[in-house]
Amino acid sequence: MGIRESHTFSAWKWLGFVSAVWVQTISGNNYTFSNYSDAIKTLMNLTQLQLNNLSVAKDVGKAFGLLAGLASDRLPTPVILLIGAIEGLIGYGAQWLVVSQKIHPLPYWQMCIFMCLGGNSTTWMNTAVLVTCIRNFRRNRGPVSGILKGYVGLSTAIFTDLCSALFSDDPARFLVMLAVIPFAVCLVAILFLREIPQSTSVAAEKEEARYFAIFNIVAVVVAVYLLTYDLIGSTNQVFSLVFAVILLILLASPLAVPIYAFVKSWRLVGFEADMERQQPLLKEETTSPPAETKEIITEVAAAASADDATVLVEKTKPVIGEEHTIMEAMQTWDFWVLFTSFLCGVGTGMAVINNMAQIGLALGHADVSIFISLTSIWGFFGRIISGSVSEYFLKKAGTPRPLWNAASQILMAVGLLLMALALPGCLYIGSIVVGICYGVRLAxxxxxxxxxxxxxxxxxxxxxxxxxxxIGSFLFSGLLAGYLYDAQATPTPGGGNTCVGAHCYGLVFIIMAMASLIGFGLDVLLAIRTKNIYTKIFNSRKPKKSLAASNGQ
Known part of the structure; x- marks a missing residue:
């Protein structure tokens, strides 16, 4: 493959990554429920338990993400994106019709279905984006995950601040944004997001690191910009319009990377042919160093590396670090330790995010948009920093990634206990802490x-x-928070209820802090059990770098 062709492939890969960033920027709509939950609660005269169960229905949509996972190995990326876009348009479109009072409130069970559709839409988007980009950038999984998940974290703040700036926090118009904007962005991404053959050279790996640094810088600028707007607030309509225009320009700025890559591909036609070499994915993975985590491994190769015999008799059971089928993974202790610790982290985080509107009212804050934005923005910082930092320490010292999850669980427990005490300013600090820890866990x-x-x-x-x-939403938000809140709440005329005071969520926060400590213990256990795997990954990268250095002399 020629130099121009290889760099053209690289340019298309980066253009696909930019479109993936855009998809992630609009796929955090699942975390925006608090922006319009009060409107639904009032229109449908719901109790807090009923409202929380609506949010659970939204999250149950993610359970059907298994369909997206199955489809990811059978359908092309554009089809997966299109399914998610259509589901989101229908799910959030129906909710808009109800909140805008274009139609009478739907029966409760029908609202649950449309909530589920909206929630499921993001699983198709996230699956298409994550699977494709992780495969396109296999040697930089940490930064890829951190950047993409980081933009999901910013998504809620972007929607919230745009709605605040342009529509004065109107919940009906907010739902229009959730229905239409993701649909349009996914249609654009369909044109560019696809798997691209990889480069195996050290130069290409260094180039990826430089480009990812640019994406990180842009993302941080966007986050700081949103945070500044939240602190200043909207002063007038002109200021709000200027804010929106600058935000859109910042979100479009990553296009500079693929544009530069395309220009570079046309300038390198006469460059020496051995500068960078392309190989098929299968060949790359089967010839990689044995100690490196393998992306594609055949049964014959697995058996041959495990036994000195020259004849393959039967399939050997894969060890941790090798390719596993789903059933093989689920038969290991490590999978269930990871699964349960993940539940403790995201379940508690989802409960706070889904109940933020009512938590704010209980603690004396009539407008909770600032707390929703803080959770989103600091969730971004948690995602993007943990992705890059965990990758850095893995490459430098072989530090097991689960240790970063363990650290986040301790911090989450502290934040929850702080909110349980209901000290002055606790919700500001709690929103930031929950956002960071939830972001670290996902990334x-x-x-x-x-x-x-x-x-x-x-x-x-x-x-x-x-x-x-x-599952976490049902346990911690639907059952725990819903029942304990209703037990403390006062009924309101016409149905529904309300609660004001630290006692409304105090016990909820304490129980969730205990769950976070359990998650901490599980993450430490997983780090101990997988230390050898990360040591092998660390050692497998040293010879490559040493060889590259010697070749350069």
Whole structure:
């Protein structure tokens, strides 16, 4: 393959990554429920338990993400994106009709179905984006996961601040945004997001690191910009319009990377042919160093590396770090330790996010949009920093990634206890802490699963882990928070109820802090059990770098 062709492939790969970033920027709509939950509660005269169960129905949509996982190995990426876009248009479109009072409130069970559709739409988007990009950038899984999951974290703040700036926090118009914008963005991504043959050279790996640094910088600028707007607030209509225009320009700015890559591909026609070499994915993975985590492994290769015999008699059971089928992964202790610790982390985080509107009212805050944005923005920082930092320490010292999850669980417990005490300003600090820890958990678990169980069935494996979102939402939000809140609440005329005071959620926060400590113990256990795997990954990269250095002399 020629130099121009190889760099053209690289340019298309980066253009696909930019479109993936855009999809993630609009796929955090599942975390925006608090922006319009009060409107639904009032229109349908719901109790807090009923409202929380609606949010559970939204999260149950993620359970059907297993369909997206199965489809990821059978359908092309554009089809998966299109399914998610159509589901979101229908699910959030129906909710808009109700909140805008274009139609009479739907029966409760029908609202649950449309909530479920809206929730399920993001699983198709996330699966298409994560599976494709992890496969396109196999040697930089941490930064890929951190950046993509980081933009999901920013998504809620982007929607919230745009709605605040342009529509004065109107919940009906907010739902229009959730229905229409993701649909349009997915149609654009369909044109560019696809798997691209990889480069195996050291130069290409260094180039990826430089480009990812640019994406990180842009993402941080966007986050700081949103945070500044939240602190200043909207002063007038002109200011709000200027804010929206600058935000859109910042979101479009990553296009500079693929544009530069395309220009570079046309300038390198006469460059020396051995500068960078392309290989098929299968060849790359089967010839990689034995100690490196393998992306594609055949049964014959697995058996041959495990036994000195020259004849393959029967399939050997894969060890952690090799390719696993879904059933093989689920038969290991490590999978269930990862699954349960993930539940403790995301379940508690989802409960706070889904109940933020009522938590804010209980603690004396009539407007909770600032707390929703803070959770989103600091969730971004948790995602993007943990992805890059965990990758850095893995490459430098072989530090097991689960240790970062363990650290986040301790911090989450502290944040929850702080909110339980209801001290002045606790909700500001609690929103930031919950956002950071929830972001770390989502970003770090993505590469951990691929490193322990491989990439071949990663789409389905990812969606099995994501089952923790509806399970955690049901346990911590639907049951725990819903029942304990209603037990303290005062009925309101016409149905529904309300509660004001620290006692409304105090016990909820304490129980969730205990769950976070359990998650901490499980993450430490997983780090101990997988230390050898991460040591092998670390050692496998040293010879490559040493060889590259010697060749350069």
């Amino acid at each position: 770090v678990t993505v590469p951990v699963a691929s490193e322990l169980f491989g990439l071949k069935y990663y789409g389905l494996l990812y969606n099995i882990l994501i089952l923790n979102l509806p």
